[in-house]
Amino acid sequence: MEALIDLLQKNALTPREDIARMLDLTTEQVEEEISRLEREGVILGYQTIINREKWDTDIVTAVIEVKITPERDGGFDRIASRIARFEEVQTCYLMSGGYDLLIIVEAESLRGVAAFVAEKLSTIGAVQSTSTHFRLKTYKENGAFHHFEQTPERLSVSP
């Protein structure tokens, strides 16, 4: 059902009957398949991509590289899930390379991010160091462009 997942990833709001036509299935089959994917936890949720330039809030986004000391039992998993549970943390990846975790944090203000790093993140025993970068502008997010929308001009009828 790779094609179904592709379609939902592109636009989760695509009407189910349209998906059915595209995949040559019945609407019922599509609905069944989607609920199966949801039930089995393949689909975790559906979200909206917001253009922050147009919907101006004070929310600050930061990317933080975190070096941690892995634990004897469980390696990075327990400490990563401990960090991921903070509500400021939107995304948390284990990375190869110069640091261990890459986390994306959202807060109401710069001060909020600073407080999160100083009071919550850095105080965790296994965290060796952090390096915080603030987002200035978004050009592309989850495959959607924020600025240069493309509307190629085509002839209206051509051979």
Added chain:
Amino acid sequence: MSIQIADRVRDIPRSGIRDFFEIVQSMNDVISLGIGEPDFATPWHIREAAIYSLEQGRTGYTSNLGLPRLRRAIAKYVAEHFGVHYEPLGEVLVSVGVSEAIDVALRAVLNPGDEVLYHEPCYVSYSPSVVLAGGVPRAIPTRGVDHFVLRAQALERAITPRSKVVMLNFPTNPTGATMPADELERIAAICVKHDLIALSDEIYSELTYDSVSHPSLAALPGMKERTILLHGVSKAYAMTGWRIGFACAPQAVIEAMMKIHQYSILCAPIMGQEAAIEALERGEQSMLNMRREYELRRNYIVRGLNELGLECFKPRGAFYVFPKISSTGLTSREFSLQLLREKKVAVVPGSAFGPSGEGHVRCSYATALEQIKIAIERIGEFCSELNARRAAA
């Protein structure tokens, strides 16, 4: 003084598409299923490669035959995708789209009065190109019940002592038809038996669906030596505006084509050639992504049209469907014009692709799904209003 236009040119009718295009141009908010090109812009990595070549100052003429690097890329690509091996420096010519290659190929092989057989409905340029090259066009009608496949029998029946060339275009614009391998083998055998030259326009070869792969005419026994294989990057790589096509054929034919090409065109534009190298060498994934998108839209539009009672087989190639509209009681031109005026949806009358296209219209699904969806709704309204009017009359 009024300038007298040459008889040969005056007698060629304008393309039915051109006609229709002018009407559509004069209207606003038309949803067009009349477009014969991908709705995708050229994949970014290909555009980026062209920008890089401009930055490097590669802006001059190239060899008449095309950049050697591109011809090598073409030979490799054709070997991998079509299973036919050509000598890159002697058997490949880079042209300005397949359209130019058709013209040059016909002029290279036809003597006055030689007949060219081709299946119809077909691309709008076939018959006029033959006439302009001094040949005699002989259309072989194909039928909806056959899914517009060219039957070997029909081809054989059409052959006369003056027949010299068979032109094939599978997958077909405007029908989306593809050739089953066994029928194509029979066609090849006929070409060999009657010593015909095959001009095979395989521009849509990458765009086949239902996991069907494209059989190339040139790959069949006895065919390479008599086939002029035409292909290009326009459709598969969404590069129509770059104008890059190519011909692969025996060296003597390429040499003859090159003579005409060098005096009329000199060479294909270098920017397009540079971009084509990137497309052929590294474009596979971008092409597959677009093809997957086309396949979904094809499924959508075929089911939508059939649900409206417009009988439409599910074509396995190109990006066109060719539904039958004769049940509405209108000619394809009337249908298209009324649909355009009343519902602002543009489709192309089947008759633009030859008399055997009558009773059908061509709908392109190289258009965003949202547009296709609205178009189907409007075609549905149009058909039920037609029915109501007919019932009242």
